[in-house]
Amino acid sequence: MSSLTRTLISRGFSDLEKCERFLGFAELADLDQTQLLEALAVADNPDLALQSLVRLLSAVPESRDKLRVLDPSSGRWVSNEPMFRLLGASEAMADFLMRHPEHLDVLDAAPSPEPVAVPAQHFQASLLRAVGAEPSSSMPIAALGGTEARIALRTAYRRHLCELAMRDLAAASPQAVMPLVGAELADLASAALDAALAVARHEVGAAMGDELVARVRLAVVGMGKCGARELNYISDVDVMYVIGISNPPGLGDVMQADTVDEARAVTVGNALAGAVSKIIYAPEREPGLWEVDANLRPEGKDGPLVRTLDSFLAYYHRWAQSWEFQALLKSRAIAGDQALGLEFEEAVSPLIWASSEREGFVESVQSMRRRVTANIRDADAGRQIKLGRGGLRDVEFTVQLLQLVHGKTDPRIRVPATTAAIKALTQAGYIGRTDAAKLLDHYTYLRVLEHRIQLVQMRRTHLMPTAQDQLRALARAVAGPLSLKRPSADSLLEEWAKVKRSVSSLHERIFYHPILASAAHLSVEDATLTTDAAKARLAALGYRDAAGAARHIAALTAGVSRRAALQRQLLPVLLGWLADGVDPDAGLLAFRRVSDALGTSHWYLGMLRDHQAAAERLCHLLSSSRLVSDLLEVSPEATAWLGNDKELLPQTFEQQWSEIQATISRHTESTDAIRLIRLIRQREILRVAIADSCGLLSQEAVAEALSDVDRAAVLGALMVAEAAVYAGAEVLTQVLVVAMGRQGGREIGYGSDADVLFVHRPLEGLAPELAGEATAQAKAIVQKMTALLTAPVRPAIQAERVLKVDADLRPEGRNGPLVRSLAAYQEYYTRWSSAWEAQALLRARPMAGSDDLAREFVAMADPIRYPLVLSESDLREIKRIKARMESERLPRGADPARHVKLGRGGLSDVEWLVQLWQLQHAHEHAALRTTHTLPALHAAHALGLVDDADAALLEAAWRLAGKIRNANVMWTGNTSDLLPLARRDLEAVARWCGYEPGHAAAFEEEYLGLTRRARAVFERLFYG
Template sequence: MSLNRQLIATGFNDLEKANRFLAARELEGIDRGLLLEGFALSADPDLALVSLVRLLERSPQLAELVNGGERRSEALFRLLGASEALADFLLRRPEHLDVLEAKVSPEPAGVPAPLLRRSLLEAVGADPEAENPVAAVTGTAAYTALRASYRRHLAELAIRDLGAASPEDFMPTAGRELADLAAAALEAGLAVSRADLAGRYPPEDVAAVRLAVIGMGKCGAAELNYISDVDVVYVVEADGMDEARAAAIGTGLAAGMTRAVSSPGPEPALWEVDANLRPEGKDGPLVRTLDSHLTYYRRWAHSWEFQALLKARAVAGDPGLGKRYEEAVAPLIWTSSEREGFVESVQAMRGRVTENIPVNERGRQIKLGRGGLRDVEFTVQLLQLVHAKVDESIRVRDTTSAIAALSAAGYIGRADARELDAAYRYLRVLEHRIQLVRLRRTHLMPEAPDALRALAKAALGSLSTHRPAPEALLESWQRTKRRVRALHESIFFRPLLATTATLSADEVQLTPEAARARLAALGYLDPRGAVRHIEALTAGISRRSQLQRQLLPVLLEWIADGVDPDAGLLGFRRLSEALGDSHWYLGMLRDSSSAAERLCHVLSSSRFITDLLEVSPESAAWLGTDKDLAPRDFDTLWQEIRHQMSRHPEAREAMRLIRLIRRREMLRIAIADAAGILDQTQVGFALSDADRAAILGALHVAEAGVAGTEGRLTNMLVVAMGRQGGREIGYGSDADVMYVHRPLPGADPDAAQQQALRIVSQLSALLQQPCTPPVLAERPLEIDAALRPEGKNGPMVRSLDSYREYYQRWSLIWEAQALLRARPIAGDDALAADFLELVDPIRYPEQITADDVREIRRIKARVESERLPRGADPARHLKLGRGALSDVEWLVQLKQLQHAAAVPALRTTNTLEALAAIEEAALLPAADVRTLRESWCLATRIRSGNIVSSGRSSDLLPSSRRDLEAVARWCGYRPGGAGALEEDYLRVTRHARGIFDRHFYGEPA
C-alpha cells in the first residue's frame, strides 16, 4: 500500500502537509509502522503529527516512547490528537512530559478531591494540613507553579477521559474531577493571596479572617467543563474584628486569589473567576457576611437567583463557614417556587439565554440552543424547585444525579430518564471534546469538515476503530436535540395527563398534589381548575380525546409560556368543544406546530381574541397559513358587503351580516398582529378599511330604508375625522365623523335636510347594534360627530353650501385644525371631491396669524387641565398625558397649519406621514422627530395592548404588574419585560414632552 493510502486509512486529511512532516529529521529512527499505528489512535492525526514533531524537537527522548509501541505510547497519541493547548503546555513545561507515559485504561477512575487539593497546595509551598494554608512563594513564581501543576492534572485527566471505552459513562467523573481541580486551584490561590497580604496587614489579622468560597453553576454542581468561567460567591467572617476591616481583608483575599488563577503571566491564566452571581451582581460588594447574604436573599433577591443557588457549594476557604452558608440558604432555595413572580422570572431568564445567542450561532449551539444542554438543565432544575420542598431525595446538585433522583422518586418516567440522561451525557462529551482542542470556552459545533471528522472520532470510545463521517455526527447531534426538546415536553406535561386521564400502566403517575404543584410552578394560578380542563379534554376513547392526549404535552407548555395560562387553557377547552371533531381542526393541531403555537399564544395572551374566537371558532383555521391572515383590502370587503346586501335586502339581516364581516376582519387583523405579520401602520390601515366598509354598507342600508318610503331627496357623504381620518385607529376605536349632504336638483332644501338627518340617525343606530351572538370584549362601532362645526351645539348634518358659508364667515382655528384629518370614506364621490376642494384652503392656509397660534396653545392647555380624568397620573395617560398622543399630534398639526401650504408633503391626514414630511423639510430636528415618533407609536401600541389583552379599552399605562406584563408581551417585549416597558414609556414621553414644550409653547407665535 502506498504511503498516501496508508495516511488516508489512518485518518489524515492534509496529505501534503503530512508527507512533509513525516520527512522531518525529528522522526528519524522512529519505526514508521508504529508511528502510523499510534496516529490511528488520534482523533486528529494531522494535529497529533505537528505536535509530536514540535515536542521531539525540544525533547528527543520521546522517540523511545513512540518506538515502545501502542501499549506505551497510547496516552501520547490520544492527547496530542485531541488537544493542541495541552501539547503547547508540554512544550512550555517539558518537566511534565512524563504524563505521556501514563497507562490508558478503558475503565478509568477519578482522582479524589483531597489528593488534588494537596497537590496544588504543595505546588505553592503551603501546608495542606493547616487551617488557613499560607503559600511559601508569592507573585509570579507562585502563579506559575500553581498553574503548571493544575495543567499537569488536567493533562492526566484528559488522557484518562480520551482512553475511556465509554466517554459518556466517564463524563460525570470527568466533570466532578474538573470541579475538584478548580476548587483545589482556588484553595491554592487563596494560600498565595494570604501570603501576598502579609505585607499589607498584620499576619494575625489575615489569619483571623475566615473567607468561604462558594462555587456556583457547574463548579458548585461538580460538573465543570474543561474550560469555563468559575462562578463563585464569597462569605467573610472575623470574630472580634471591625466589620469594615474584615470586609477589606476578605476583599483582598478574594482579589488575590483571582489574580493567582486569572492574571496574565509566563504560564497563561487558567480561567476567569466570575463573582457576578453575588447579591446585587457587579454593583454589590465583593464579599459579605453570612447575615448580609441572608438579608439580601430574604428581602431583595430575584426568583432566578434561587435557581442559581440550587448549585451553591462550598469549594474553598473556611469549610465551617461554607457549611453554614449552605445550610442557611437551603430553606430559601426549596421554598422559592412559592414566591410571587417565580415562573415569570425563570421564563425570562430562559428567554434571555435564547435571545442573546448571536443569529449566526443559533444553529451551532450545543449548550444554549433549542434541544441543547440548557434545555436539559432547565427541565431538571425546575422539577427540583417544584417538588423538592417536600421531597428531600431530589435535593442534589449535579444534573445526572438529579435525573436519577427524579426518576427514582417518580417525577420522571424511567424510560424518559434514561433517554434524558443519555442525551445530556452525549452533549457534554461533544462540548468537552470541542473545548479540549484549544482550551477555549466555546459551545459551538465546528463547521469545517476536518474539524467535524476529528470531533466524531474523539467522541467515540477508545475501543472503537471507526471514523464516522461528519454527516453522521451532525445527524446524531440533530437527532439528540430533537429528542431533548420532546423529552422536555413529555417530562413536564405527560405525567399530568397520566394523573388525570390514566394513559397507560408504564406511564409515571403523579399524585394529584404533585400535579397541581407542577402546574402552579409553571404559572397556572388555579391548578385545580387546570386539572379539570385537562380531564375534560382527555377523557374518553374518542379520536379527539386520543389526539388531545398526544398534543397536550406540547400545548400545555406553549399555553404556560403566555401571560395568563389559566385563561388560555379555558379558552382552548371551549374552542375545542365548539369545534368538536372537526377534521380540519384536529388535523391542524397535529400537523402544523406553528398554527398550534400561535393558537396557544393568543389564547393565553388576549382576552379580546379569545372571546372573538369563541363565537367564530372556524376562524382558527386561519392560523395555519399567513395567507389566510392577510387583511382584506377595502375593495374586497365592499364587494363582499354588496353581495350580501343584494342577497339580503331586508335591513336588519343585511346589517347583521355587515357587522359580522367587520367583526371577522377585526379578529383576522388581531391574530395577524399577534403573529407579527402586520406592523403598527398596517394594523391601523386594515382596521380603518374594515370600519369604512361597514360605514359605507350601513349608509346604503339607511339610505335605502329612508328614501324607500319618501323618495330620494339628497346625496350623502360621511367624512372621517380624528384618528379614523388618519387611518391610525386601534381595536375598539370610535369613528369620529362629519356628515355632509347636497340636495338633488329640484328638491326642497328643508325636506332634504330632514331626510339627511333621518339617514344619519338611522346609520348610527344600525352600526351601534351589537352582533349576535354578543361578545363581551367587542364594542359596536360608536359614531362620534363632536368635531363638526360648532361641535355638539351645531347641526348633526349640513349641506355643502352650509359648510361653505360657515367656514367663510364663522369658522375658528380649532375647526381648521380638526379638518387636517378630514377624509371622505362613504357616500357620493362627486360630493367628496367638492368637499375636499372646499376645505383644503381652510386646513392648509397660506399662513396663520399669531393670534391663531395663541388660540391653539390656549385650547391645548385647556384640554390638558379639563379633559384629563380626575385622579389620573399625567405621566401614565396614553392620550392626554405628558408627551403622549395628544402632545405629538397637536405639535404635528401646528406645523401642518403653519407650513402645509408651502410643503405639499404635509397635506396628509396621517400623523406618521406628517412626521416624516416634517423631518424631510427640516421643520424640526431629526432627533426630535425620532423621539416624537417613538412616543406616539409606543403609546398607540400600548392602547391596543390594553384592549387586546384584557378586552377592555383603557387610556392608562397599566399599574398592575400582571396587566403591564400582558401589554408588554403584546408590544414585543420578552417575558418579564413589564418593568422595561414602563421605563421605556416614561422615558420617551418625558423626552417627548420636553420637545413639545420647546417647539409648541417655546417658539414665537
C-alpha cells in the same frame, strides 16, 4: 496515488500533503514509518497528533523516549497509545509539555478503559504543596508569592489536567465517564482556588499584616457547574465570597486595635478575593487557568465582592429575584473556610426550596430561558451546543425547574449535578424512565461534544466546528476508542441534529407545559369540598361518608405537585367511576393509598390521564375488591398492568419456574430465596385477580392459572428445602409432592389450600439398613418445605395469602405418617385402603419432585382409583361417608341452602357424583380418567351416564358455586363458602358473578333455585 497516500487515507489522515511533508521532517527520520502511522491512527485527529508530535520532538528531543512503553502483560515494547491520543486531542496539552518538559513523565501513565475517581483531597494537597502551603493546616498559607507562586500553581494544575485528559481519552465510553470527568475538573478547580487563597493570604498578609488576615474567615462558594461538580475542561468558575470574623476570646473594648470589625473584615476579604482572581488568571509566563467570575453574587457587578452570611441572608430574604434562587441550587462550599461555607449552604437551603412558592415563579424561570435563547448571536445560533434549541441549557433548565417545584417537599431530588438530578427525579417519579433515559443520554452526549471541542485549544467555546477534518475528529472522539466504525462528519451532524430535536421536544413538553402550570382546576366548591353542596354531590354519587370522602379528596389534591394538579383534573371522573363500584368509600380510600405510593410516578399519572380504560379498571377494582385493593397497596406498581392486556395474561408455569430457578441460583440462603418465591406467588395471584376482574379469563383459566402459581411455589420451596437438608449430608432419597383435592383437579380458587401427599423413594442401591434414615431425610425435607411456605418471613410480606399445605388426605389421615415410600403406599393401598381413600386418589396429580417417581406413583395409583369393579360394600361406604360429611362438616348454624361447598347442590354434590361414576366406569372408559371435574362430567354425559338436562344443570350449579367462592374472597379478602346474607355483600358477589348492578335479589333467587334442582338430580343419581 502513492502507497504512502493510500496508507494515510486508510489511517484516517485528512490533509495528505501536509502530513507527507511532516513525515519528511528530520525529527521523524529514524522512526519506522509504518509503525508510526499505526500509532498515530489511534488518535481522534491523526493530523493534529502528527503535527504535535513533530513540534514536541523538535522542542524536547528527550520526549522521543516516550514514544514506546513496556507492556507489562507481554513484556514487549509497544506504542504509547495514551500519548498519541493526547497529542491528537489537545494542542494545548502538547504546548504545556513543551513548556514544561520536566513533566514528561505524565506520559508514562497507563490509563484504564474504566477510570477510577481521584479523591478531591489528592488535588488539594498537591496544589497546596506546589505553592509551599501545608495541606493539613486549617488556614493554609503559601510560602511562595508573586510570579513564582502563580507559575507553580498553574503548572501543577495543568499536570493534573493532563493526567485527567489521558484517562478520559482512554475511557471505553466517553459518555459513561463524563460525570466523573466533570466532578474531577470541579475538584481540581476547587483545589486551585484553595491554593490561590493560600498564596493570597501570603501576599495580603505581607501588605496588611498576617495577624489581621488570620482573623478574617473567607469561604469560597462555588456556583454553576463548579458548584455542581460537573465542570468543563475550560470554563469560567462562578463563585461567591462569604466572610466571617474570628476574633480571639477575651478581646474587649479596651483592645479595640486588636479586634476586627465587619468593615475591616470586608477590606481584607476584598483584598483576598481580588488576589485569588489574579493568581488564577492574570497574565504570566504560564498562561492563566480560567476566569474567576463573581457576577452571580447579590446585585451582580454592582454589589459588594464579599459579604457576611447575615448580609447574604438579608438580601435573599428581601430583594432576591427568582433566578437567583435557581442559581443557588448548585451552590456549594468549594474552598477556603469549610465551616463557614457549610453554614452558608445550610442557611440558604430553605430559601432555595421555598422559592417555588413565589408568585409567578414557574413563569419567571420559563422567561429566563427564553431570554437566554434570544440573546444568542444569529451567526452562532445553528452551532450552539450549550445555549441553542435542544442544547445543554434546555436539559439543565428542565431539570432545575422540576427540582425547584418538587424539591420543597421531596429532599431526595435536592442534588446539584444534572446527571445525578435526572436519576433522582426518575427514582422519585417526577420524570418517566423513558424520558429520563433520553435526557441523560442526550445530556452526556452534548457534554462530551463540549469537552472534546474545548480540549483542543483549552479555549472556552460551545460552538460546533465547521471544518470537515475537525468534525471527523470530533465524531471519532464521541464514539470512543472502542468504536468499530470510523464515523464521518455527516454522521456526527446527523446524530447531533437528532439529539437536538429530541431534547427540544422533551424540553417543550416538560418545561413549558408542566402539569402543575397547565392542568385544569375544579370549581371552587369541588376544589375545597367544604360546602354542603359539594358533600351533597358526593352523597348523591353513593358515598356513605361524604365528609370522609372530602378529606381523602383534599389530601389527594393538596399542594402544587404534579400528582395533586393532575388529580384535581381527573377526580370528577374518577369519583364517578369509583361510585359505580359496590363500596365507593373503600375504593376512594384505596385509591388514595395507591396514589400515595405511586402518585408522583410519571407512568402512573400518564396512565390515569391518557388511558381511560386503565383508569376505569383501577377504580372498578378498588371499589369492588378488598383482595385486589390490599395487594395493590403492597404492590402498587402492578397498576401499570391495567393499561396493557398482555401484561395481565397469567404467566405460564414455565415462565414462573424459570424466574424461581434464577432466584434460587442468586440466593443461597433459604430464607432469602423463599421470601422471593413467595413474593412471586403473591404477584402472580394479583395478576390473575386483575385479569379475572377485567373479564380476560374464563373460570377454568383462573383456576388453572392459580394452580400453576401454587405449583411453581411448591416446587421452588421443595428445591430450597432439599438444598437445605442435603447440605453436608448424603442424599438418600427422592421426594415427590402429589396434589390432591381441588389442587389436584386444577380447580382451586383464591382461598384454596394445597391438599397434598408426600411420597419418597430411596435411591437405587441404598443399603436396606439405611431405609429408615432415608424416610427421616424425606420427612425433614417435607417439614422444611411446609415451614418455608407457611412460616413468617422477615421482612414480613404484607397482605400475603400464605399457601397452607394440608396432608390430611394421606393414608390414615392425621394419624398416618407424613411421608411414606412409594413401596409403603403400594402396600397400604393394596391391603388396607378404604373406599374414600381410593376416591381421594381420583384427583391425585404429581405436583413437584422427581419425574420418574411421579410416573411410578401414577402407575401405582391408577389400578386403585380406577378399579375393575366397585363392590357394593364400597358403594355403601361412599354414600354413608357423603351423608355423614353433610351432617358433621357443615358449620354450625350454616344454612345448607347457602353453603356453596357442602350445601345442597353445591360443589361437593356435583364432585362426589362425578367421582362415583369414575370409580364405577373409568377402568373401562379412558375419558373418565381425569382429575378434572367438568371434563369427567362431560365424559359421563357422552357415555350416557347422565342426560343432557341433568348434565347441564349439574355443570351450571358447580360453576356458579365456584364463582361465588371466588367472589367472596375477591370482595372481602377472606375465604367464605357461604352465599352472603347482607345486601351489600350479596350485591358485590352478584356483580363478580356477572350480574348487572341492582340484581342481587335475582342472583340470589337463581342460585337457590339452581342448586335446589341440582340437589334433586344428585339425590336421584347418587343415592338412587
